[in-house]
C-alpha cells in the first residue's frame with residue numbers, strides 16, 4: 001500500500017487509568033484502555049491518551065492502522081470519549097479498479113457505559129439497551145475498536161480515486177490508461193453523434209430535411 005506516511009513504525013501502546021504504559025509490544029489490545037481509575041474519579045475528570053494501534057476494518061483485512069488521540073471524560077454514568085485522528089483503509093479505485101491504500105479521518109464522540117460498578121463489582125442495569133460497542137466490560141476495559149471500525153467505514157469515500165487525476169480504463173480494450181495510451185481511437189462524444197450523422201448524410205437527404 002502506498003500511504004501518505006507510514007504509521008506502522010509507531011508501536012501500539014496500551015495505557016492504564018493513570019496514563020502510564022503497560023503494554024508496548026502491540027497486538028490487539030492496543031485500542032483498549034483500562035478506565036477503572038477514571039471511573040472512580042469525580043464527574044468532569046479527564047485524560048487524554050494517544051490512540052494508536054490496529055483494528056479489523058472488515059473480515060479478512062490486514063488490519064487498519066490508527067493514529068490519533070482520545071480524550072476520556074468522566075460523566076455521571078460513564079465515560080465520554082472524544083477521539084479524532086486517521087485510520088488506514090484500502091479500496092478499489094472507482095475509475096481504474098486498482099486497489100490502493102489511503103488515510104481516512106475520523107472523529108468519534110460517544111458515551112461509554114460500564115456494565116459493572118467499579119467499587120462494588122455489582123452489575124449495572126440501564127433503562128435502555130446499551131449498544132455493545134459502547135459497553136465498558138466487567139474488567140473496566142474501554143475498547144475503541146468497534147467505534148473506530150464503524151466511524152472509519154462511514155467516512156470512507158463512496159467513489160474512491162487512487163489519485164485525483166486517475167485516467168481510468170479504456171472503454172474499448174480495458175487497459176489502465178494511467179500506464180500510458182492503449183492505442184485505441186478516442187471514443188466518440190455522444191453529444192456530437194447526431195450532428196455527425198446529419199453532416200454525413202447525402203446532399204439530397206439534407207435538402208429533404210429530417
Ligand SMILES: [Zn+2]
Pocket residue numbers: 093094095096097098161162163166167168
Ligand atoms: Zn485509479
Ligand SMILES: [Zn+2]
Pocket residue numbers: 170171172173174175182183184
Ligand atoms: Zn484501449
